[in-house]
Amino acid sequence: MSNVGKKIFVNKTAASRYILLALLSFGWLTVSSQSNTIKHRGCATGTVMEKYFQQHPQEKIAFEKRQQDFQKKYELLRKQKQGIPAEQRVNAVVTIPVVVHILMEDPSQVTDAQVQSQLDVLNADYAGLNADSVNIPAAFKARFGKSELRFCLAQRTPGNAPTTGIERFSTVTKSYPGEGDPVKYSSMGGVDAWNVNKYLNIWVCEMEDDNDLGYTFMPGLGIAAGERGFVNSYRAFGTIGTARAPFNKGRTATHEIGHFFNLAHIWGANSCTASCTDSDNVDDTPNQSTCFFDTPLYPQTDACTSTAPGVMFMTYMDYVDDAAMCLFTVGQTDRMASAMNSFSELTPLLSSNGCVPPLLYNNDVEAQQLISPNNIILNCATTFTPQLLIRNIGSTTLTVVNINTSVDGQTPAVKTIALSLPSLQTTTISGDAITVSAGYHSIKVYTTQPNGASDQFVANDTATNIFSVTGTATAPVSEGFESSFPPQGWGISNTSDVKEYNPVKATNTAHSGGASVKFDNYHYQLFGKSSILNSPQVTIPITADSVKVTFWHAAAQASSSSRDTLVVEYSTDCGQTFLTGYKKGGNDLKTKTD
Numbered sequence: 001m002s003n004v005g006k007k008i009f010v011n012k013t014a015a016s017r018y019i020l021l022a023l024l025s026f027g028w029l030t031v032s033s034q035s036n037t038i039k040h041r042g043c044a045t046g047t048v049m050e051k052y053f054q055q056h057p058q059e060k061i062a063f064e065k066r067q068q069d070f071q072k073k074y075e076l077l078r079k080q081k082q083g084i085p086a087e088q089r090v091n092a093v094v095t096i097p098v099v100v101h102i103l104m105e106d107p108s109q110v111t112d113a114q115v116q117s118q119l120d121v122l123n124a125d126y127a128g129l130n131a132d133s134v135n136i137p138a139a140f141k142a143r144f145g146k147s148e149l150r151f152c153l154a155q156r157t158p159g160n161a162p163t164t165g166i167e168r169f170s171t172v173t174k175s176y177p178g179e180g181d182p183v184k185y186s187s188m189g190g191v192d193a194w195n196v197n198k199y200l201n202i203w204v205c206e207m208e209d210d211n212d213l214g215y216t217f218m219p220g221l222g223i224a225a226g227e228r229g230f231v232n233s234y235r236a237f238g239t240i241g242t243a244r245a246p247f248n249k250g251r252t253a254t255h256e257i258g259h260f261f262n263l264a265h266i267w268g269a270n271s272c273t274a275s276c277t278d279s280d281n282v283d284d285t286p287n288q289s290t291c292f293f294d295t296p297l298y299p300q301t302d303a304c305t306s307t308a309p310g311v312m313f314m315t316y317m318d319y320v321d322d323a324a325m326c327l328f329t330v331g332q333t334d335r336m337a338s339a340m341n342s343f344s345e346l347t348p349l350l351s352s353n354g355c356v357p358p359l360l361y362n363n364d365v366e367a368q369q370l371i372s373p374n375n376i377i378l379n380c381a382t383t384f385t386p387q388l389l390i391r392n393i394g395s396t397t398l399t400v401v402n403i404n405t406s407v408d409g410q411t412p413a414v415k416t417i418a419l420s421l422p423s424l425q426t427t428t429i430s431g432d433a434i435t436v437s438a439g440y441h442s443i444k445v446y447t448t449q450p451n452g453a454s455d456q457f458v459a460n461d462t463a464t465n466i467f468s469v470t471g472t473a474t475a476p477v478s479e480g481f482e483s484s485f486p487p488q489g490w491g492i493s494n495t496s497d498v499k500e501y502n503p504v505k506a507t508n509t510a511h512s513g514g515a516s517v518k519f520d521n522y523h524y525q526l527f528g529k530s531s532i533l534n535s536p537q538v539t540i541p542i543t544a545d546s547v548k549v550t551f552w553h554a555a556a557q558a559s560s561s562s563r564d565t566l567v568v569e570y571s572t573d574c575g576q577t578f579l580t581g582y583k584k585g586g587n588d589l590k591t592k593t594d
């Protein structure tokens with residue numbers, strides 16, 4: 001947490017006539033270095049479940065009760081199906097809509113083709129059509145299961161717009177496995193889940209511990225709905241691109257989805273502890289003491305299964321390398337089907353329409369993003385050109401559209417744009433330049449009259465934002481932030497997409513009077529992003545020989561690993577470039593205990 005109060009006092013300089021000050025607060029967490037090799041499979045699902053139960057002992061009791069109820073249903077199903085060979089079963093195929101959120105500094109590294117390679121693996125593995133099923137030992141062939149689960153990339157968004165089911169987001173936020181994982185929250189530099197009742201959410205990202213390949217939560221837990229789905233390391237996703245051997249055959253997702261549908265690790269619910277008393281609660285997997293890594297030679301026996309054919313280390317639910325795993329058993333696929341029909345957080349997926357593309361209107365323009373002004377501060381300028389990223393989600397080519405710009409709720413300026421935008425394509429359109437006064441402004445930019453007709457779906461036509469225009473002042477300038485915020489002529493913004501991360505006025509901390517400015521890196525853990533406060537452009541007497549800036553601050557660290565940094569910069573060229581006058585972070589910045 002960085003709770004900072006400050007006042008700015010500028011008197012004089014001879015070097016230039018104007019000076020502009022910016023105070024930035026960076027949210028930063030210690031960065032661990034990435035090694036290039038992953039030694040062996042690490043799945044954090046067991047660890048996050050244990051951590052969750054430690055923090056919520058009552059939930060452990062509830063979870064175990066739900067699992068006992070489930071086990072009864074599952075065993076009943078197994079009894080009913082007993083004696084029916086896998087190849088004679090008739091299963092209704094269930095296709096689960098998947099949305100892949102790619103979160104990396106450069107998310108384009110994970111291409112659409114790489115995502116598709118992962119979907120192909122999932123559909124082969126779950127259907128039992130994987131080519132390497134020839135490697136299933138003869139003694140286990142009769143147990144080879146073919147699940148009815150299939151997967152599609154989502155074809156419609158929660159708002160019923162067409163989509164590829166792939167979303168990319170540039171961020172330095174990593175996955176910290178467990179509850180409150182920042183990759184699952186936009187307020188922490190991650191991406192919020194799509195409606196978990198309609199989609200299986202996959203967050204593809206960097207892991208805080210680069211030996212973790214992924215994790216999920218098993219069903220029956222009281223976790224926040226928005227945390228359902230699973231996290232998959234970008235280094236172990238799909239079969240091409242950023243996927244690295246020996247985890248480049250897409251089996252991390254196969255494994256995690258097994259957990260998502262209530263499969264435990266084959267050796268039981270612990271972190272590779274040798275034991276024959278715990279079980280995966282599946283009747284056709286041999287009892288196994290602990291996990292196997294790498295590429296074991298068949299057969300392997302252990303203390304729990306001491307005779308041939310030994311243990312089933314080649315199941316997707318062990319820890320062997322991608323190339324060494326090749327099957328779910330019939331018991332495992334039955335367990336996933338039971339879970340699908342039993343757990344209230346999974347059953348809604350059965351009736352999702354996420355795999356079905358939405359019907360398109362003839363004329364429908366979607367305002368995707370306000371490119372300019374986008375949460376910025378205009379320094380020494382009072383004119384800007386509105387720019388809007390649009391997508392034609394009508395079925396016909398878009399040849400003409402109006403862009404409307406309204407600042408602070410005023411009558412909109414309208415410009416008619418001629419273009420040629422095919423269905424489902426995007427482009428950026430610009431309005432006429434607009435002049436605004438110094439201060440804090442809201443802006444609304446929206447489209448009308450696509451192809452000269454009424455837009456048939458107006459709910460997606462509008463983009464809004466806020467921005468500041470800095471004013472001018474004459475030295476000396478003093479500001480206590482006691483009245484309206486931001487003060488007249490001051491600017492606020494931040495470098496993330498979260499508007500709420502802007503600096504705010506605090507009334508519980510002050511040097512004098514009753515107010516200060518607060519940079520909230522505690523509730524918005526946007527690693528690598530900064531929150532910005534700009535002073536007005538200050539006129540300095542030409543005879544002055546120096547400039548003095550004074551401020552007071554208070555700060556605390558959220559934890560000893562927090563590295564929040566406060567920087568004071570100044571500019572003599574209207575904010576084109578800034579020089580650093582003050583910079584402190586972490587332990588050096590804090591004025592009270594964590």
Ligand SMILES: [Zn+2]
Binds near residue numbers: 265
């Ligand atoms: Zn696992």
